[in-house]
Amino acid sequence: MSTFSRTMAKLHLRQRAKTFRHHGNGIAIFLGDLIGEKIICDGFFSRSELETLDRLVLSQVDAGSICLDIGANIGNHARFFESRFTHVFAFEPHPRTSLLLRANAMGHAITALDYGLSDRSAKLSAVTECSNMGASRVAGATGAGDTVFEVNRLDDVIAGLSQAPIGFVKIDVEGHEAEVIRGGGKTLQTGFPPVALEVLSDTIRNGSSEAIDELRALGYSHFHGMINTAGWTRMPWKPLRLFTRSLLRLFAPSRIDVLELEPIQSLRPEGYPIVIASKGPLRAG
DSSP states (O other), X not given: OOHHHHHHHHHHHHHHHHHHHHHOOOOOOOTTOHHHHHHHHHSSXXXXXXXXXXXXXXXXXXXXXXXXXXXXXXXXXXXXXXXXXXXXXXEOOOHHHHHHHHHHHTTTTEEEESSEEESSOEXXXXXOOTXXXXXXXXXXXXXXXXXXXXXXXXXXXXXXXXXXXEEXXXXXXXXXXXXXHHTXXXXXXXXXXXXXXXXXXXXXXXXXXXXXXXXXXXXXXXXXXXXXXXXGGGOSSHHHHHHHHHHHHHHOGGGTOOEEEEEOSSOXXXXXXXXEEESSOOOOO
């Protein structure tokens, strides 16, 4: 490693340490895990995305409503969401991850549920990604997983959780989103809460995805993708983009991600970390 690279690395670590001391929120993490590393650096994983979601979407929800965090992992998003809702119900079926979720829910307005959601009640096999537990996913029809967990239908379990209106739903289940939506159609049609979901590139076909099609069939008609409008992202040469991002991390971290919601007519092939689906148009944040 060159002297310049070592200097940049030290400056970066010092800046991240300052950020963590200021924003740290006491979330238990897996050491060596991607999400855990981001929490150490920024206080929250996907902090910029969450703050943009809060500004443009969560600020519009009913303060007396509840939130459903489906695919909650260790509770990073649930801990962020709880300030906007009376309660957060966090679903995480992976046996290892659900233990940390339960720890991170203690003392907070969060109920940790150690099962997942799908279009049926069943035991499913999953493939664990040890270096990124958030990327663990249900095994394909021909694939063998290393973990078995329980799933249920949202429509079957919601009455036993709460009678309060649902203000917001987040779904991030690594390609299993369509099944979750099919199993919760009646629940979603009761009030049509905004739904935030990840859309992976390998789920997109002809400008749409199965999950988006399921939401449209329920009556959701407005879709917005979260995009980064920061100037450095438009630089044509990748090494220059990476160098500029490193400088911004050190000297102007607030300018790294300038995120906005963009209306979607057709999904772009590379996918979206967050798509917001709503029954009607979103008001300006």
